[in-house]
Amino acid sequence: MDKKPNEVLVSMKNVEDYVLEIITMLNQGAEEVEIKGVGRDIGKAVDVYNMILDKLGNGIKLDSVSIGSESRDKKRLSFILLRVKKVY
């Protein structure tokens, strides 16, 4: 699963940084943002979603949640993919 336009890979930065990045994307016209977390960052990706929900409330909708695993450096890592849509 490659990084796509409007996909935010949650990793080393603070939760707040990803939240700001995603809210900015939505404010600048993105209809949908995918929040991805891999391995030990899966929980952080959910933290990011919950904080966005706090801030935007009914302005967003969780369109889907996918989980699975993917290979990286010959290791298999779990991932989560949260698809968030803007609501008008």
Add this chain to the structure above:
Amino acid sequence: MDKKPNEVLVSMKNVEDYVLEIITMLNQGAEEVEIKGVGRDIGKAVDVYNMILDKLGNGIKLDSVSIGSESRDKKRLSFILLRVKKVY
């Protein structure tokens, strides 16, 4: 969200221990098992699901994935809830 029958809270034990516990529940007649992970154990809950999928393949179906947050000791923690059903 309180712990329900057939809900497995992923926490301190090894991934393999939870996998064995859940497969045993399914073998002993459980139609559905809920795998829950809270906070930093969210990723581990997804690891548990992926390992069960490896072992049981088409014998299970991921019925739903829920995410959210809940309060614990006055802190708010993210959670994931994976509902896995047996397929006959």
